Amino acid sequence: MDAITQNLDLFWNGFLRSLTICLWGGVGSLVLGTFIATCRVAPVAPLRTFGTAWVTVIRNCPLSVLLFMFAFGLPEIGINAEYYYFGLAALIIYTSAFVCEGLRAGINSVSAGQAEAARAIGLTFTQTLTQIVLPQAFRTSIPPVGSVIIAMFKNSAVVGAFGVGLDLYSVGESLTSAQGFAALPVLTGVAIGYLMITLPAGVGLGVLERKVAIAR
Amino acid sequence: MGHSRKLVVAGLAVAALTLSACGSGSTDAPKVAAKPSLEAGTTMAKISAAGKMKVGTKFDQPGFGLKGLDGKLTGFDVEVAKIIGGAMGIDAANIEWVESPSKLREELIEKGNVDLVAATYTINDKRKKRITFAGPYYVAGQQLMVKTDNTKIKGPADLKANPDQKVCSVTGSTPAEQVKPYLANPGQLVLFDVYDKCANALRTGQVQVVTTDNVILLGFVSKSDKKFKLVGEQFTKEPYGIGIKKGDVKFCEFINKTLKDNSAAYLKAWADTAGKVEGAAPAALPPAAPCV
Numbered sequence: 001m002d003a004i005t006q007n008l009d010l011f012w013n014g015f016l017r018s019l020t021i022c023l024w025g026g027v028g029s030l031v032l033g034t035f036i037a038t039c040r041v042a043p044v045a046p047l048r049t050f051g052t053a054w055v056t057v058i059r060n061c062p063l064s065v066l067l068f069m070f071a072f073g074l075p076e077i078g079i080n081a082e083y084y085y086f087g088l089a090a091l092i093i094y095t096s097a098f099v100c101e102g103l104r105a106g107i108n109s110v111s112a113g114q115a116e117a118a119r120a121i122g123l124t125f126t127q128t129l130t131q132i133v134l135p136q137a138f139r140t141s142i143p144p145v146g147s148v149i150i151a152m153f154k155n156s157a158v159v160g161a162f163g164v165g166l167d168l169y170s171v172g173e174s175l176t177s178a179q180g181f182a183a184l185p186v187l188t189g190v191a192i193g194y195l196m197i198t199l200p201a202g203v204g205l206g207v208l209e210r211k212v213a214i215a216r
Numbered sequence: 217m218g219h220s221r222k223l224v225v226a227g228l229a230v231a232a233l234t235l236s237a238c239g240s241g242s243t244d245a246p247k248v249a250a251k252p253s254l255e256a257g258t259t260m261a262k263i264s265a266a267g268k269m270k271v272g273t274k275f276d277q278p279g280f281g282l283k284g285l286d287g288k289l290t291g292f293d294v295e296v297a298k299i300i301g302g303a304m305g306i307d308a309a310n311i312e313w314v315e316s317p318s319k320l321r322e323e324l325i326e327k328g329n330v331d332l333v334a335a336t337y338t339i340n341d342k343r344k345k346r347i348t349f350a351g352p353y354y355v356a357g358q359q360l361m362v363k364t365d366n367t368k369i370k371g372p373a374d375l376k377a378n379p380d381q382k383v384c385s386v387t388g389s390t391p392a393e394q395v396k397p398y399l400a401n402p403g404q405l406v407l408f409d410v411y412d413k414c415a416n417a418l419r420t421g422q423v424q425v426v427t428t429d430n431v432i433l434l435g436f437v438s439k440s441d442k443k444f445k446l447v448g449e450q451f452t453k454e455p456y457g458i459g460i461k462k463g464d465v466k467f468c469e470f471i472n473k474t475l476k477d478n479s480a481a482y483l484k485a486w487a488d489t490a491g492k493v494e495g496a497a498p499a500a501l502p503p504a505a506p507c508v
Contacts, residue, residue: 071422072413072416072417072420075417076420080420080421083422161387161409162408163384163407163408163413163417163422165387165405165406173387174387174388174392174393175388176319177318177388177389182322182323183319183320
């Protein structure tokens, strides 16, 4: 356990870095995912095609391949940015496809009568979506979308291998190889760090779900 | 695990066949002692009696330990291990090579999965707590590599003044740790799992500096078609040692003596492998450190 206690500051900084990646990734993929889901149910055919194509391509592409394309592909065609932003962008785009599908399940669960009633009283498509359908859809989508977000928190460890660095996983790598600490205690510390992010997230989702549950 | 082990064994068999096909009879191969006189009860005697030796090395380090597509291992570390094996009467064909990435080296030695590790293994105090080092058999030095048209970075001292110049190295390597004091902030350091990616990032402009041991950088410079150059002095000393079980002083002394007695084979091993790179400093066996 010396490996953890002696390097508590390193672990803590790695934890904060991973937490930042997770939070931005969570916010970004929720926003982008909602947008794509909206596209998929829009009355405009090109938008629906775009949404479907996005989900089909992104959802069926391994995360590591996406990360490779961002970190090593984009610089090849002259687009340079910090690896941190490349990593975050890939993570958000990847997760958005899954958020979209979870959310779409929620949208489908809102009965057609609701949308018809909204249209009957003269609401536009945007008003129907933002004031009638999405608020109800979000509530039903909390369990599936929550699982997707938690999966994303864990996927964020992969980003560390694409030049992002300083995150929990990279801290573990550096302690085990350069400084010669035994792998098991160090990786236990890394695992604890991730649990400190995912377990509270799971509890929070449970609370949220109970709070906004709709009695049907 | 079992599967990958089979693959390794198969690779070894191929390597052994190719080796015996082209290497037998030639005077190039490290000499194998016919009847080595070894003190009873020592590690050397045990290995010699078993007739085979397990060596941990890197499979992905050009010039030191690289496994080619033909399954054959080449490099300076590999040749040094063969010299040591030869002194115990172990033919190159009877050496079993075990891949030893940086983070697993101590564990492989402690668990007895290998008899020794020769894998660009920098001797440092933290590692000495867990294992014993024989050697050093080579002293590398850390340097900086930049694009030929880079005028901002002339040495490690310029890194702090130019925080926009990103520095690339390998996760968990000693060079990555040792460059840290020269940086303006931790975010200036970009880490990948292999140096190839760093060289690629330097080419595409994602990073401006790559740092590691000079011999590794020289390999990239010679392949870069004059697009990369080395700048500044070597700002660290990286003595490469042979890792063995903690406290095995006799084996350590034996290795040191073997390398000293086989200086011709040692120099040839260098010239044939890492020494081929243009600009690499001539190797001379550094004085051995005391065995503890």
